[in-house]
Amino acid sequence: MTTLIIVEDFLDIEQLNSKNHFYKADKIFTLNFQSHNKLNEMNIQHEIGELLLSKEDKIKAFDTTISLKTWYRNHPHLSELTLQNLNIIEIFDSNELQQLLLDTITKLLTIKEIIKKNNPTRILASETIGRFIRSIPFSSSIHLDLFQKSNYNSLFFDKYQIHYKIGPIPLTFNLSRNTLMKLKTWYEKIIAVNYNLFNYKEHQKKILFLEFDPIKYEDLLNELNKLNITPVLLNRRKSAIWNSKAISIIKKYDCKLINESYFLPQKKLFNETVNNLKMKLEKFWTNTEFFDEMFTIDDCHFWQTLEETLKRVYQKRLEEYVKLIIISNGLLNKFHFNCIVSLYATGETENAILKLNNNRISNILLEHGYANFVDEVSRYDVLHMYDVFMDKIGVWGKIEKDYLTDCRKISENRILLTGNPRHDIFFRTKRNLSIKNRVLIIPSPIVNYSGLTDTDTYLRYDKIIKNLMSILNKYHIDVIVKLHPTQDSSNNFIKNIFLQINKNIKIYHMSSILDHLKNVDSVIHIEPHGVGLSTSILESLILNIPTMNIVIKNEIYQFDCVKKNAILSLKDIDIVDEKIHNFLFDKKLRKNLIKNGQNHVFEYLANPGKSSIEFAKILKLLAN
Structure with a gap:
């Protein structure tokens, strides 16, 4: 008779400790650093479950998450969730999804190895961990002694930490995603109306920038202004006018913002659209056979470990996604943008705009980080979104260009040697x-x-x-x-x-x-x-x-x-x-x-110190 305890957080430890269960187990395993650290503080002997995973296990977990990025594609009721030619399921940030999947699969493989190596007859754990255990085929004979706890795990972008200064005094506070969105909309409207940031010159060339910080790209905005090109900024994650310096730059170079309320329908019609999609979404989740077959690794069907979290994401963000689709579609139809430039291709703003655009307007994915890959780690280049972006890629230099043409087999016609405008300064x-x-x-x-x-x-x-x-x-x-x-x-x-x-x-x-x-x-x-x-x-x-x-x-x-x-x-x-x-x-x-x-x-780096000048010239050519 071997009894194991498996813990993943403070709530597990508190519950088990209150009933003296730690003294009844033959072995105790932790699933992450937080639980390990807490047990260490309590001087409770335990083993680190993650140490049972090999490097090959970790690579397998990563590769599986990448293969599941478009998990929804063959769902029989997917088309019913389409709004203005875009499916709401596709809006969710792919990197956020990948992080959720990676945490889930890593935990599953860790628990699988714990059971495999120790062959327990009884396991004490939370109901949350119980779902993982039940996903493992050879665990059916184990007696599970489970306790209830809240399964709410906040996703990375469900809450935000805000940093602000009043004079020399730094302030930090947390806001929920919904609260931040409302405050951002209210704040931007006041500033934009006050400084005339919503009014466009009809016949001037316009470039749409997605999620750009004007402070980091001031040189580029300056060069575009010299060429009589209007930069239009759509920022839904971090406001383009987040401080006084950003506002000053936006005004100085005649940049414009998006008046999101202009594109939204009357509240009654909007609510009807949301409620209609809500009902269809509930139907979408009922096809458990599809989900069980889709979310599988090593014969472990782990949909039950993801179900609650994934449903909650779409439930909480449905209204936000509907707004984003309506605004994006209206924006692309009303304004004749000459080009769209983004730093990412898989965020929620980018998913909406780029998928709705469908390459009608030229897109440029401007590299956002120091990209330098070798064969042994080339699988991780997907995090730079080369695999999902089908238009032009602005790279920082020849080393990255050669990698994309030689290893990724991307046509040279799609690659622009831009350098990096934010490093000119x-x-x-x-x-x-x-x-x-x-x-x-x-x-x-x-x-x-x-x-x-x-x-x-x-x-x-x-x-x-x-x-x-x-x-x-x-x-x-x-x-x-x-x-x-x-x-x-x-x-x-x-x-x-x-x-x-x-x-x-x-x-x-x-x-x-x-x-x-x-x-x-x-x-x-x-x-x-x-x-x-x-x-x-x-x-x-x-x-x-x-x-x-x-x-x-x-x-x-x-x-x-x-x-x-x-x-x-x-x-x-x-x-x-x-x-x-x-x-x-x-x-x-x-x-x-x-x-x-x-x-x-x-x-x-191509164009060191003058990337903004050269990139602005490229954008002007595309605008003609």
Whole structure:
């Protein structure tokens, strides 16, 4: 008789601990870092379930999530959910879906391995975990002792953390998705009416930009203004006029916003449309046979583990999706845009506009990150959306172009060598060369987009920060930390490690990375995935800063900047005093890093320092 306990969060632990169940189990397994950390604090012996997964298991989980991105395509009642030639099921952000699927499948495979390796006769767990266990074919003989708990897990974009300043005082607060949408609509309408941002010159050429931050792309907006082209910004995630600087840029370069209320029907008609789709959506979910067959891995049919969450997404966002489709369709029909430019192809705004457009108007997917792939990690290039975008792709340079033509077999006619407009300002920025012994640490968040991060990643992250800070403190190095501007909870985990070491350390989150790069003499980046490169590495190289990349993995891939020694790339387990000392103080090493870094920058980036000018010319040609 073997009794196991499997836990995934604080609620599980609290419930089991209140009834002294932990003392009745032969083994206790955790499914993530949060549950492991809590049991550690309580001094309860346990095993980390994720350690049972092999690298092959994790790759299989990732590949399965990619194959399920269009899970709905063959559903017999899919066509009934069409509104203005677009199906509401297709609107859901593909990256958000992929994250949900990856978390679910990883958990399922972990539980499967726990059962396989331990052959239990009884398992104590929540009803939520029970659904996973029942999805595993060889678990039917196990006695399940399950307890109820709320199954509500907020998706990544169900709530937002808002950062605001009143004078010098920073404020942070959380808002639900619906509340933020309402406030954003109200705020934008007031600003836009006040500054005449809704009124268009009928015959002027117009480019539609999807989800662009005007502050990051000011140079491009300036160049378009010189060419008498009106940039029109459609931002539903983050307002295009999110602060005074953004408003100033929008006004200065005669950019325009979308008056969304102009396209919406009367409330009664709108509600009828929503209610009609709501009834059809309920019917859509009743075809359990389709879902059971679709959501399968290793003979495990796991629809029951996803059902509640996926239904809730569409239920909560249905009204929002209906609005988005109506606005997008009205926008494309009313205005004669000469081109559509986006940074992503799979977000909800992009899904609506690009699918409704259906390549009638030229689309350009402008690369948004430092894309540099090698064969071993080429499967992860789907996160750059090359597989779903069928029109023109604006790449940062020849290295990326060659990869797309040689490996992805994308026609050269679809590839534009644009460079990156948002980095033009980096080439004009002068670094303060008088600053010595100041290091900027840039720790990437542990967002599990690859399926390769787990509890061990968190533990190694904690260890490397403490080890690194100990060495830097020994040499009296002034340390600044710049977190990634995401709202992922792992940022708090990372931040707290630094604060435990030094409560006075300067940690920044939403500030511009350029403001920090120009005032340091070294950069150390920490990478938890190892299958890609952070854009902040390239930004450091543009400013001639010696850069180290610490990879929390057991292998380092030979990306171009690694192969050509443009950065010092080390595994976390190899970080020792001598290597940090050499990086900080060896003048020959630092000189070579700067030289190799500059060579890489000019090989990697087309149009360095003048990308906005060249991209504006491309857009003008498309507009004629």
